Amino acid sequence: MPNIYVRSYGCSANTADAEIAKGLLQEKGYRLAQTPENSDLNILLTCIVKTPTERKITKRIKRLYESGKPLIVAGCMPKAMQSHVEEIAPRASLVGPDDIEHIVEAAEKTLRGERWYTSMESPLRGRASPGSGQTSSSILPRSAADAWETAATV
Secondary structure, eight states: OOEEEEEEOSSSSHHHHHHHHHHHHTTTTOEESSSSSGOEEEEEOOSEEEEEEHHHHHHHHHHHHHHSOOEEEEEEEHHHHHHHHHOOOOOOOOTTTOOOGGGHHHHHHTTTTTTOOOOTTSSSSSSOOTOOOOOOBBOHHHHHHHHHHHHHHO
C-alpha cells in the first residue's frame, strides 16, 4: 500500500480532522509517512483564519506541488480560496472541511492520477467539470441529500 504524508496547519478543528483522516486511511491499509519525501501522496489540511498561516500554507502547497507527487489540499482553504489553490496547484485534489469523511476516496483517485474535488461553489459536491477529464463523484451535501430523500419518500 502507498505511503501517505498528512500535515495539518491551523485550528484545533483542523487538527482533529487530520486525526480522523489518518485513522480512515490507516483503516484502509495505507501507511502514514513521517515526511513528504517518503510519501507517495501528500495531504495538507489547511486553516486560513490568520494571514500568516495562510501565507505559510500557500508556500507549503507550492513546494509540495512542485515535488511532482500527488497532492490533496483539504480544509477551509479550498472552500474559502478555491481559485487561489487551483492557481498554485492546478492538478491538486480538493477536499472541503465538511467532506473529510471522503478522504479515502479522494486519496484513491488522486493516487490513480485523477483529480478529485469537492465543488465549493455548487450545491453538488465531488463533481468534476463537464469535459474536463476529471473524476466525478455524485456526493450531495448532507442537507441536500436529506431534502432529496425526504422529497422522494413523500
